[in-house]
Amino acid sequence: MHKLPTLTDDFLKEEIYCADICGVNVFFLPKPKFRRRYAELCVNYGSNDNVFVPRGRAEPVEVPAGVAHFLEHKMFEKPWGDAFSAFSSIGASANAYTSNNYTSYHFVTLDNYDKGLALLMEVVFSPYFTEESVEREKRIIAQEIGMYEDQPNWRLLRETLARLYPEHPVGLDISGTYESIQQIHKDTLYLCHENFYSPANCVLFMAGDFDPDQALNLAAEIIGSYVKDPGNSPCRIRPHGTGRVGEGAEIMMSVPTPLLQIGWKDRRLFDGRKIVIRELACAFLLDIMFGKTSEFFEEVYDQGLTDDLIFSYEAWPDYGFTIVSAETEKPEILKEMIFEQVERIRTRGLDEQDFERKKNAALGRFITMFRSFEVISQSQIRLLGLGENIFSYRSILEDLDISDVYASFDSLDPDMSVSVIIANEGVSMDET
Amino acid sequence: MPEEGIRVEEGFPGQQTVLCMAFHTGVTQSDAEFPTFLFLDGLLGGFPHSKLFSVVREEYGLAYFADTVIDTWRGFTIAITGISDGEKDRVEDLVVEQFDAIRKGRISDEEMENTRAGLRRRLMAEADYQGSIVNRRLNHEILGGAQTGEEVAERILEVTRQDVVDLANETELKCVYVLRAEGAN
Numbered sequence: 001m002h003k004l005p006t007l008t009d010d011f012l013k014e015e016i017y018c019a020d021i022c023g024v025n026v027f028f029l030p031k032p033k034f035r036r037r038y039a040e041l042c043v044n045y046g047s048n049d050n051v052f053v054p055r056g057r058a059e060p061v062e063v064p065a066g067v068a069h070f071l072e073h074k075m076f077e078k079p080w081g082d083a084f085s086a087f088s089s090i091g092a093s094a095n096a097y098t099s100n101n102y103t104s105y106h107f108v109t110l111d112n113y114d115k116g117l118a119l120l121m122e123v124v125f126s127p128y129f130t131e132e133s134v135e136r137e138k139r140i141i142a143q144e145i146g147m148y149e150d151q152p153n154w155r156l157l158r159e160t161l162a163r164l165y166p167e168h169p170v171g172l173d174i175s176g177t178y179e180s181i182q183q184i185h186k187d188t189l190y191l192c193h194e195n196f197y198s199p200a201n202c203v204l205f206m207a208g209d210f211d212p213d214q215a216l217n218l219a220a221e222i223i224g225s226y227v228k229d230p231g232n233s234p235c236r237i238r239p240h241g242t243g244r245v246g247e248g249a250e251i252m253m254s255v256p257t258p259l260l261q262i263g264w265k266d267r268r269l270f271d272g273r274k275i276v277i278r279e280l281a282c283a284f285l286l287d288i289m290f291g292k293t294s295e296f297f298e299e300v301y302d303q304g305l306t307d308d309l310i311f312s313y314e315a316w317p318d319y320g321f322t323i324v325s326a327e328t329e330k331p332e333i334l335k336e337m338i339f340e341q342v343e344r345i346r347t348r349g350l351d352e353q354d355f356e357r358k359k360n361a362a363l364g365r366f367i368t369m370f371r372s373f374e375v376i377s378q379s380q381i382r383l384l385g386l387g388e389n390i391f392s393y394r395s396i397l398e399d400l401d402i403s404d405v406y407a408s409f410d411s412l413d414p415d416m417s418v419s420v421i422i423a424n425e426g427v428s429m430d431e432t
Numbered sequence: 433m434p435e436e437g438i439r440v441e442e443g444f445p446g447q448q449t450v451l452c453m454a455f456h457t458g459v460t461q462s463d464a465e466f467p468t469f470l471f472l473d474g475l476l477g478g479f480p481h482s483k484l485f486s487v488v489r490e491e492y493g494l495a496y497f498a499d500t501v502i503d504t505w506r507g508f509t510i511a512i513t514g515i516s517d518g519e520k521d522r523v524e525d526l527v528v529e530q531f532d533a534i535r536k537g538r539i540s541d542e543e544m545e546n547t548r549a550g551l552r553r554r555l556m557a558e559a560d561y562q563g564s565i566v567n568r569r570l571n572h573e574i575l576g577g578a579q580t581g582e583e584v585a586e587r588i589l590e591v592t593r594q595d596v597v598d599l600a601n602e603t604e605l606k607c608v609y610v611l612r613a614e615g616a617n
Contacts, residue, residue: 085480088481
């Protein structure tokens, strides 16, 4: 184990202990008096990693959509049985999820933390796949795909991303499609596991009522028994997600009220700390323009156009996008108003007081994050990938200037936007 | 299902049929058998080791989600699962089979102890969340029963297989509701 400097925040009176254990980045957050004990092992591998050059080969391979998610499902099956049951028998609750850039495995327990940690290592680092279990999982995942297909909000986001990113894997469904999952075999899973599930590509975050040395020594002992070699970094092949966008769409689904979603692709790419600044600045901009305290929201609410506007921006080194959505009886009208609002504020400028209020609110939300192990863990892991940490995030937030928000207007270029509307059959789209 | 039971089928344009089966225990959180009710719900569909998850999903591969929702005010444990429409009769039989297995005491020691540990964890962990503490106290003020998660957790330690079997034999399947997917792939 190689101990790293402890991260501290005097304002919050929190600290995070850090170490490198066999190539795995390890964090421990002491939480005295809490009963729950938590561990999350995150692999820097997600649905966006569908093209890569395998170790020992010269040419890139492309795997079917849905492999990262399929792999996540199968990691719980071991030669001796089902790992979920093994967690249950020690009183722990385990779960996992796959996102565009990460796969996360985590558990919560009151006791038997050492056994849970060992089981977590076995789940992640000891692959075991058979053709029979792969075939059975295809049926289960087909049901999962069906479940999401029936959820209009899920469909909306998937359609928007597919149209914004015809050239980048973020436009693919994380779970894959009914057809793509049929192409997945045990060899595909072994190949991806070998290339992406190396210790050097993983982060472990632990939290609970432990002594820090006790926690790190435990991690060192357990990781050491499962991992000998840090392994190599994967050779990912990712396009830049800044090309032209596709066409918008109107989709028929059984919904009580039409759904509108507008996506804007960011022309610019950022890295490291600049991603954090960009995300914060865009979040502020969207909140000023469309948030509950904005004139715009008051107007659309009074006109009965919608009772909620949802908006977000996210950025990664290879792509960034904004989403604004609403349920509305008049999707075409609201859509035009949203575009007009962007131009109105772009011309008129921002109110300094609005900016200060948003900053105070964001700092308040940051503080409340610290009651959730899961939120701290996921934020810290993501920030690590950007060369930052959860406490430097607070400084970046405090140092954010209104000029940063002005600079984020270029994330909303109408030529880089796509609109998707979901409505029942028979609802007219052309109301004016 | 008993004759007094209700059966409803509706359709919607979608991919996945959803089957809901409501079992009425008649026990609410103010009753002495409340911990046994939690146990019954946990065994049936409250955990990945539960009968519904391990049989409908893991063994047969028929569903992605197959679990229970508990209503502690009205005394229901409701099995809910998403499946392909062609399997709905088979899955309904499977769910009834799992409940009958509990009625007949076909519950292993492992199932009992895993459920006990899982319920204890959830109940003890309530103290980590202000919202859960408030919720438990509010429920107590309105309905009676335990004031804290710890109180219930202590009583969970004492629930026996026979307690669960007895409650299962007093429980009735009151309603089956199927939302059928029309136009699935």
